[in-house]
Amino acid sequence: MPPSFVEDRRKAALKVYEEAEVPTWRRSGFWTTTLRNLDLDALEPRRYDDLDDVDSRIVQEHLGDEEHAALIVQRGASVVHTDVSDDRVIVMPLEQAVEEHPDLVEEWFAKRLPHDEGKFPAGNAAFWTGGVFVHVPDNVRIEKPIQAVWLIDEPGTVQWAHTLVVVGEHAEVKIREYFLAPGFEGQALHAGAFELYARPGAQVDLAHYQDWGTGEVHDLSVRRVEIARDARVKWVPIHLGGRLTKQTLDIITAEPGSDMRHTGMYFTERDEHLDLFTTDRHEAGHTTGDTVWKGALTGDSRASYEGLIHIVPGASETDTYLQTHQMLLSPKAKGDAIPSLIVETDNVKASHGGTVGELDQDQIFYMMTRGVPRAEAVRVLVEGYFEEVVQRLEDPGLEDLVRRRIADKLKGAEDQVREFIGERAEAA
Amino acid sequence: MTLEIQNLHVRIEEREILHGVDLTVKKGETHALMGPNGSGKSTLANTLMGNPNYEVTEGRILLDGEDLTEADPDERARAGLFMAFQYPATIPGVSVANFLRMAVNARREEPIKVKEFGEILGKNMELLKIDRAFTSRYLNEGFSGGEKKRAEILQLAMLAPEFAVLDETDSGLDIDALRIVSDGVNALREQERGFLIITHYTRILGYVRPEFVHIMIDGRIVREGGPELADELEDKGYEWVREEVAASAS
Numbered sequence: 001m002p003p004s005f006v007e008d009r010r011k012a013a014l015k016v017y018e019e020a021e022v023p024t025w026r027r028s029g030f031w032t033t034t035l036r037n038l039d040l041d042a043l044e045p046r047r048y049d050d051l052d053d054v055d056s057r058i059v060q061e062h063l064g065d066e067e068h069a070a071l072i073v074q075r076g077a078s079v080v081h082t083d084v085s086d087d088r089v090i091v092m093p094l095e096q097a098v099e100e101h102p103d104l105v106e107e108w109f110a111k112r113l114p115h116d117e118g119k120f121p122a123g124n125a126a127f128w129t130g131g132v133f134v135h136v137p138d139n140v141r142i143e144k145p146i147q148a149v150w151l152i153d154e155p156g157t158v159q160w161a162h163t164l165v166v167v168g169e170h171a172e173v174k175i176r177e178y179f180l181a182p183g184f185e186g187q188a189l190h191a192g193a194f195e196l197y198a199r200p201g202a203q204v205d206l207a208h209y210q211d212w213g214t215g216e217v218h219d220l221s222v223r224r225v226e227i228a229r230d231a232r233v234k235w236v237p238i239h240l241g242g243r244l245t246k247q248t249l250d251i252i253t254a255e256p257g258s259d260m261r262h263t264g265m266y267f268t269e270r271d272e273h274l275d276l277f278t279t280d281r282h283e284a285g286h287t288t289g290d291t292v293w294k295g296a297l298t299g300d301s302r303a304s305y306e307g308l309i310h311i312v313p314g315a316s317e318t319d320t321y322l323q324t325h326q327m328l329l330s331p332k333a334k335g336d337a338i339p340s341l342i343v344e345t346d347n348v349k350a351s352h353g354g355t356v357g358e359l360d361q362d363q364i365f366y367m368m369t370r371g372v373p374r375a376e377a378v379r380v381l382v383e384g385y386f387e388e389v390v391q392r393l394e395d396p397g398l399e400d401l402v403r404r405r406i407a408d409k410l411k412g413a414e415d416q417v418r419e420f421i422g423e424r425a426e427a428a
Numbered sequence: 429m430t431l432e433i434q435n436l437h438v439r440i441e442e443r444e445i446l447h448g449v450d451l452t453v454k455k456g457e458t459h460a461l462m463g464p465n466g467s468g469k470s471t472l473a474n475t476l477m478g479n480p481n482y483e484v485t486e487g488r489i490l491l492d493g494e495d496l497t498e499a500d501p502d503e504r505a506r507a508g509l510f511m512a513f514q515y516p517a518t519i520p521g522v523s524v525a526n527f528l529r530m531a532v533n534a535r536r537e538e539p540i541k542v543k544e545f546g547e548i549l550g551k552n553m554e555l556l557k558i559d560r561a562f563t564s565r566y567l568n569e570g571f572s573g574g575e576k577k578r579a580e581i582l583q584l585a586m587l588a589p590e591f592a593v594l595d596e597t598d599s600g601l602d603i604d605a606l607r608i609v610s611d612g613v614n615a616l617r618e619q620e621r622g623f624l625i626i627t628h629y630t631r632i633l634g635y636v637r638p639e640f641v642h643i644m645i646d647g648r649i650v651r652e653g654g655p656e657l658a659d660e661l662e663d664k665g666y667e668w669v670r671e672e673v674a675a676s677a678s
Binding site: 360361362363365366367368369370371372373374376377380381383384385386387388 | 477478479480481500501502504505506510511513516517518519520521522527530531534535566583587
């Protein structure tokens with residue numbers, strides 16, 4: 001029998017889930033995110049015992065041969081692979097951790113994830129299965145990454161995901177989560193919850209890599225990172241595919257001296273729809289933040305990034321900034337990038353800025369005068385635009401993976417980009 | 429080989445800037461095109477390279493008889509034309525070294541060997557007194573005015589084009605930087621290469637002595653001569669040319 005802190009939350013959340021309507025997210029202007037095309041009732045959690053060949057190939061393609069401290073893979077509703085090569089850490093399915101380490105889990109479980117903040121967070125709290133639990137004890141330094149993979153390989157699947165990571169005092173660790181699917185025909189839903197607690201003095205290098213492929217995978221997730229005194233988290237969320245993504249990403253400097261470095265990117269194509277809302281929340285004074293988000297859009301895709309810096313009362317001497325850039329590469333793509341700021345205390349340094357634009361014609365002309373054909377100039381400029389984010393990964397394997405995917409996407413969109421850039425040049 | 433500009437009329441938006449420019453540069457020659465601000469010098473340079481913001485309404489640009497008037501900028505570059513920009517674009521995420529290799533390879537069938545590229549780059553950086561660390565910086569990002577100009581001349585040296593247009597390369601340079609850039613240009617002057625040096629001032633012409641000087645005012649070339657014309661301009665200023673032109677017209 002699972003402990004009551006899990007069961008009580010499930011019950012309370014189920015009530016919220018059943019009472020809540022399927023939401024539509026609207027903002028002023030043209031922006032609406034709706035789930036009206038998602039047939040929620042047709043989806044179900046699917047259980048598996050292992051990985052099939054397709055899954056193994058996808059995992060191999062993305063993770064390569066890099067050695068890891070631990071690897072855990074959840075396929076649909078089931079954790080099907082766990083491999084821990086560093087016995088100083090606990091990495092196991094969250095369901096198992098609830099049984100085997102109830103005290104450790106209870107201390108942190110859902111601390112930053114209320115069960116009643118909307119239909120899908122409630123659904124997640126009520127229905128999560130499998131899950132990932134990572135615990136790095138105090139003063140332990142793990143060099144190799146801890147990798148978690150979330151796989152959806154069949155249409156009709158709903159995946160209620162929950163990851164809980166606790167990084168002990170002065171511990172150091174790299175955490176990588178991958179969200180992957182082969183291109184299938186049909187719909188699926190990943191409704192995820194991620195929470196990470198970096199304890200005082202911890203150093204965390206965190207990356208999320210999402211590429212749900214060409215199927216109709218919907219991703220409705222909440223991810224929260226809490227940083228305690230003098231701890232530092234570098235977080236790089238990467239969005240490279242998904243039919244519809246609606247995510248809330250929050251990073252919280254909770255105690256003095258904590259530091260966030262938050263760098264994200266997205267590249268949408270075809271008819272993808274991406275809606276991201278990030279908050280850099282400063283809850284204590286003497287905290288620092290540095291956020292950069294960059295996106296590019298091709299095809300008929302839609303992408304909205306809204307980034308908020310929120311400095312709560314009393315968090316003075318905070319020093320933080322956020323910048324966001326978005327590049328349109330197709331005449332039919334639409335997007336916006338909105339930085340905003342709520343400052344509820346005095347004596348802080350906070351700034352933000354944003355741009356939405358197209359490729360710079362002067363840059364293209366300049367490169368062409370050096371003999372570089374237009375298509376290659378465009379590719380180099382877009383890759384260069386993302387390079388700032390890619391290099392912040394500081395992870396050669398993952399950097400290569402991201403660069404390859406950017407190049408693939410540009411190649412796939414070459415004709416429309418050429419047409420668009422050509423039209424713009426002529427209009428000028 | 430010859431670069432010929434014939435009766436060139438150029439418009440930007442709805443306004444005609446160049447009203448019939450004729451200019452011929454043969455290989456091995458260095459020409460200076462001088463004129464006050466707004467006379468159309470940079471328009472000519474940009475039009476030579478095929479900047480899409482400039483529209484040729486009449487006339488032709490020929491490189492060794494081949495008509496390049498409608499060619500894309502990259503075709504012109506591969507045909508042997510080069511421009512050092514007055515205000516070069518910043519290329520984020522692309523290091524100087526990678527950019528140079530890409531540009532060099534754009535003009536070759538087979539990519540240049542790493543070793544050969546390194547040797548040529550090293551030699552040219554020495555020529556232009558450029559620090560080695562410079563090559564790993566993103567092209568023009570955070571560069572000072574002088575660094576940008578030097579990066580332009582480094583590209584010129586690496587690409588070794590048949591014809592090079594230097595658009596106000598001297599402006600904004602202090603005397604030391606001007607000397608280094610001029611030494612670099614002089615080292616590249618040879619029988620196989622033509623130069624068109626566009627400048628507002630006569631200063632650079634003290635270091636890079638042209639054989640021919642053309643003066644442009646209000647979109648027309650109004651005076652042509654040898655290097656002595658630049659000296660005369662130095663003494664008397666553009667107003668003198670303007671008055672002369674007005675006098676001869678009446």
